[in-house]
Amino acid sequence: MRRHPRTMVFAFVTALMLATSSGAPSRAAEPVQVTYWYPVDLGGGLANLMQSLVDDFNAGHPDVHVTASYTGNYDLTFQKIQAASLAGNLPDIGAIVNDHTQVLAPAGTLEDLDGFVRKAGGKTYLARFFPSLLLNSYSGGKLYSLPFQRSVPVLYYNKDAFAKAGIAGPPATWTEFAADAQKLTARNGADVTRWGAEFPLEAYNWIYYALVYQAGGDVISSDLKHLDLDRPAAVSAMQYWWDLVNKYKVMPAYTPWPQGSQDFASEKTAMVVYSSGAQAFFRQSAKFKWGLVRMPRGDRSGVAIGGGNLVMFKKSPAQEEASWKFVSWMLEPAQQARWSARSGYIAVVRSAWNLPELKAVVAEYPEVLETVKQLDAAYYEPSAPNFTQVRDALHDTLQDILANKVALRAGLSAVNAKGNALLANRP
Amino acid sequence: MIRRCASYAVLVAGLIPLLLPFYWMALTSLKPKREVFTAVPQWWPAHPAWDNYRSAWVAEPFAGFFFNSIVVTASIVALQLALASLAAFALSRFEFRGRSLIFWIIVAALIVPVQITFIANFMTLAHLGLLNTYAALVAPYAASAFGTFLLRQAFAAVPRQLEDAARLDGCSGLAFLWHVLLPLSRPTVLAFALVAVVTHWNDYFWPLIVTNNNAVRTLPIGLGMFVGQEVTTDWNLLMAASIFVSAPMLLLFFLMQRYFVQSQLRTGIRG
Numbered sequence: 001m002r003r004h005p006r007t008m009v010f011a012f013v014t015a016l017m018l019a020t021s022s023g024a025p026s027r028a029a030e031p032v033q034v035t036y037w038y039p040v041d042l043g044g045g046l047a048n049l050m051q052s053l054v055d056d057f058n059a060g061h062p063d064v065h066v067t068a069s070y071t072g073n074y075d076l077t078f079q080k081i082q083a084a085s086l087a088g089n090l091p092d093i094g095a096i097v098n099d100h101t102q103v104l105a106p107a108g109t110l111e112d113l114d115g116f117v118r119k120a121g122g123k124t125y126l127a128r129f130f131p132s133l134l135l136n137s138y139s140g141g142k143l144y145s146l147p148f149q150r151s152v153p154v155l156y157y158n159k160d161a162f163a164k165a166g167i168a169g170p171p172a173t174w175t176e177f178a179a180d181a182q183k184l185t186a187r188n189g190a191d192v193t194r195w196g197a198e199f200p201l202e203a204y205n206w207i208y209y210a211l212v213y214q215a216g217g218d219v220i221s222s223d224l225k226h227l228d229l230d231r232p233a234a235v236s237a238m239q240y241w242w243d244l245v246n247k248y249k250v251m252p253a254y255t256p257w258p259q260g261s262q263d264f265a266s267e268k269t270a271m272v273v274y275s276s277g278a279q280a281f282f283r284q285s286a287k288f289k290w291g292l293v294r295m296p297r298g299d300r301s302g303v304a305i306g307g308g309n310l311v312m313f314k315k316s317p318a319q320e321e322a323s324w325k326f327v328s329w330m331l332e333p334a335q336q337a338r339w340s341a342r343s344g345y346i347a348v349v350r351s352a353w354n355l356p357e358l359k360a361v362v363a364e365y366p367e368v369l370e371t372v373k374q375l376d377a378a379y380y381e382p383s384a385p386n387f388t389q390v391r392d393a394l395h396d397t398l399q400d401i402l403a404n405k406v407a408l409r410a411g412l413s414a415v416n417a418k419g420n421a422l423l424a425n426r427p
Numbered sequence: 428m429i430r431r432c433a434s435y436a437v438l439v440a441g442l443i444p445l446l447l448p449f450y451w452m453a454l455t456s457l458k459p460k461r462e463v464f465t466a467v468p469q470w471w472p473a474h475p476a477w478d479n480y481r482s483a484w485v486a487e488p489f490a491g492f493f494f495n496s497i498v499v500t501a502s503i504v505a506l507q508l509a510l511a512s513l514a515a516f517a518l519s520r521f522e523f524r525g526r527s528l529i530f531w532i533i534v535a536a537l538i539v540p541v542q543i544t545f546i547a548n549f550m551t552l553a554h555l556g557l558l559n560t561y562a563a564l565v566a567p568y569a570a571s572a573f574g575t576f577l578l579r580q581a582f583a584a585v586p587r588q589l590e591d592a593a594r595l596d597g598c599s600g601l602a603f604l605w606h607v608l609l610p611l612s613r614p615t616v617l618a619f620a621l622v623a624v625v626t627h628w629n630d631y632f633w634p635l636i637v638t639n640n641n642a643v644r645t646l647p648i649g650l651g652m653f654v655g656q657e658v659t660t661d662w663n664l665l666m667a668a669s670i671f672v673s674a675p676m677l678l679l680f681f682l683m684q685r686y687f688v689q690s691q692l693r694t695g696i697r698g
Contacts, residue, residue: 035639041657048486069639072651080636083546087553091639151657261659265464278658284460307657344658 031065032322035091039077040070041149041277041308049342057329064322066093074100074308075203085109090313092323095148098136098309099204099383102224105139106385111312112142116324128333128349132305132378145309146331147348149339151277152303152374153206155296158184159289161194161270170293174214174240177271177296181250184270196250197271199241200260205394206306207273209382210295211237213302219382225423227390229416230409233299238401238408240298245402253402264290275306276371280344283365292367294374301377307345346371390419456480456666463662476663483667487649488641495561496645499634500627502565504620511574511619516604518575519582520590530579536572545636552637563637564645568627574619581612621683628676646672 036054040046047070054068071077074097081104084090090109104110117125126134133147155177157170165184171177181196199207212219217233220226228234244251255263264272265285273295282290295303310330312323329335333352340347341357352358353372362368384390397415400406406414455463459476462469483489517523518530548567549558557563585608593603609616631647638644650672653665 037639040652041655047652067639070648070652071639072635072648073654076632076635083549083636084553086546087550087558089553089558258659262464267466275657281658285464287461287465 029063031061031063032318034064034066034093034319034322034326036066036068036093036095036326037071037077037080037091038068038095039072039074039097039308041073046343049339053330053335053339057326061325061329064325066326078103081109092313092315092319093327094311094313095308096145096311098145098147098150098305098307099381099387101136101145101309101311102139102383102387103385104311105142105144109313110144111314111320112144113146113312113324114143116320116328117143120328128331128351130348130350130372130375132375133348135305135378135380136383137309145311146327148308148310148330149343149345150305150307150348151275151345152305152371152378153210153273153295154276154292154371154374155271155273155294156264156278156282156290156292157271158264158267159291161267161288165270170291171296172293173296174298178240178244178248178250181244181271182248185250192249192252194267195252195263195269196248197244197273198251198255198260198263198269199244199273200255200257201395201398202257203391203395204306204381205391205398206304208237208241208394208398209304209379210273210302211241211298213304213379214295214298214300215240216299218379219304220380220384220387220423224384227416227419227423229394229419230413234412235409237298238398238412242402242408246404254399276346276374277307277344279365279368279371293370294377301374303374303378304381305375305378306381346375384423386422386425389422393418393422452666452669455662456670458663460661460663479663479667480671483653483664484671486664486668487652489646489649489668489671491641492644492646492649495643496628499561499564499645500624502561503568503627504623506565506569507571507574507623508616508620510570511578512604512609512616514570514575515578515582516608518579520603520608533572533575537576545633549636559638559640559643561643564634564643567633571619571623574623577615577619578612581615582608585611617683621680624679625676 038050040050050070051068054066058065069091071080077094077096078100081090081094081096085107096104101110105112129147133150134143137143137145137147155170161184162168162170162180165180167180167183171180177197183196184194185192185196186194201207209219212228212234215233215237217231217237218228219234221228245253260269260272260274261278261281263269264274265282267288276292279292294301310327312320312327314320315323330339331349333347333349333355336347336349336352337355337357339345340352341361347353347358353362382391393415397406397411401408401411454470454472456479457472457475457477458469458479459472459474462473514533518526518533544567552558552563552566557566589607589611590603593599593607598606629647630645631651634645635648635651638648650665650668653668654660
């Protein structure tokens with residue numbers, strides 16, 4: 001019967017380190033075995049690209065050997081982590097959706113990275129990242145995750161449809177957006193043949209958070225103790241979305257997230273707010289000219305950041321030392337440029353954008369820089385230890401309000417109260 | 428003649444909605460990316476991209492996944508049939524204390540959703556050091572309450588007189604199970620085996636949770652790698668891969684279909 005391979009390797013490595021610790025550093029030391037779990041969230045053969053990065057790391061680091069495992073999407077990865085945490089066989093490194101940092105760190109499964117970052121240069125090291133991308137990395141004042149594959153919502157627009165409707169350029173404000181959407185909505189009698197715009201809804205309520213930030217507000221207080229969904233900014237953000245659906249009738253009440261990109265590619269909507277990661281898909285799929293810009297501003301410009309971070313799980317110091325080598329290597333400009341150019345995620349390290357690989361992408365598709373500009377007006381992705389249930393409740397409320405099943409203010413007040421109760425019940 | 432034409436027309440009308448998804452799958456598997464999403468549905472690929480099949484095949488280690496899927500599915504179904512037929516034999520043909528209690532416990536187990544067992548099974552396998560092995564994929568499914576229940580019902584329907592006659596001819600115990608009960612229950616055995624094969628061939632969640640290594644992973648995980656959550660899915664590659672992943676199941680169905688009809692006829696004559 002086979003024993004657990006990792007336990008055996010670990011025991012072997014530990015024994016080897018004990019055996020060699022007294023003598024001179026052994027030339028032929030066995031590499032430290034490190035396991036790494038990653039989800040694939042953008043499709044498009046990213047598992048192969050990830051494996052080739054890991055292979056290159058292993059080739060250049062004889063002292064560490066990383067074994068990478070594909071673990072489904074972000075949610076399945078999280079479930080795998082929870083199961084492994086109960087059974088006590090967590091991997092060494094994981095790529096998780098950034099707001100799970102707030103769930104895993106208080107549960108005590110993550111190693112805080114402050115010590116490693118301090119050795120790597122502390123503030124100077126962290127300055128390599130776009131500052132907004134670090135907002136979701138902390139829990140209780142400690143750094144638990146580093147940005148790896150990030151994205152923001154941006155506005156994609158059909159240039160051909162704009163030209164036909166006689167609109168000069170993409171909308172920059174909420175008012176312009178609503179006006180353009182009305183011009184772009186095509187009707188055949190009572191039936192809509194093409195929507196002016198779509199705000200697709202996914203589990204993370206990403207676009208609603210963006211609207212709240214644009215209205216000048218906040219979704220959750222900075223101490224993560226209470227929600228601000230009954231405040232004027234959250235209400236006016238919801239009102240704006242409701243008007244687009246029910247007053248101007250330029251947007252369907254509900255678009256499931258995956259349908260948003262497909263509707264834009266098949267010209268069923270002239271504009272869509274969608275992940276910056278969708279650019280490669282539209283380049284391959286759209287038969288018309290399109291562009292992308294930052295989301296229109298309300299009182300200010302703003303979105304909630306999105307995407308995945310790298311974390312390290314609590315292990316022995318030697319094991320963590322080896323894990324950090326891989327994590328920090330993945331966040332070097334060269335690797336970030338390669339990952340970003342091929343995947344469509346935003347390179348999280350500023351200097352990566354000066355490297356030839358990304359310069360070539362920008363030269364061919366200048367609109368990519370719009371996503372980078374959006375990072376200057378990107379905010380905390382709402383999350384907290386019990387936030388998954390809050391997020392789900394809000395997700396349902398948004399749908400009910402837009403479908404007129406519940407009054408706007410009453411719906412937001414109710415979900416605010418329910419959410420606050422959930423947050424107070426923190427583990 | 429007219430009646431015959433009319434009945435064919437009805438059959439064809441019923442066939443179209445059944446075949447349409449398969450046609451769409453085959454069609455999408457041949458479309459280049461730019462033709463996957465169009466304002467007007469395209470019913471024929473303008474530029475058939477046969478290369479999608481090669482791209483999908485090399486995108487993940489599908490040859491290994493195929494091998495693993497066959498090993499895992501065959502092991503599960505073989506174990507389920509062996510254990511279920513023995514249990515059903517005992518429950519239907521032997522008199523012993525607690526027999527009906529055991530039967531009702533098995534029936535009760537049918538009500539428990541499989542998801543409830545995930546964490547407990549995962550922990551057990553982790554403590555046994557069996558994660559990342561074929562055993563992790565097979566062991567939790569080796570005993571099937573559903574199969575035991577089905578076979579017990581089928582065995583119980585075999586008349587007592589047959590058993591007595593068999594015993595007179597010197598056929599008792601396991602020989603009776605093998606030579607009489609199982610052949611007589613062939614439709615049930617085949618129906619259960621087919622359902623089990625399809626279920627475990629398609630299982631995604633459990634293999635994903637208990638394995639980290641492509642060396643033991645199965646086909647649905649390979650398919651999952653084409654599905655993107657944040658943007659969208661590579662539909663043309665996913666459909667190409669789905670074709671070669673589902674081909675063995677379709678083939679099996681066509682082969683089994685003949686047996687189904689035969690065994691139905693045979694039991695009909697006997698009944």
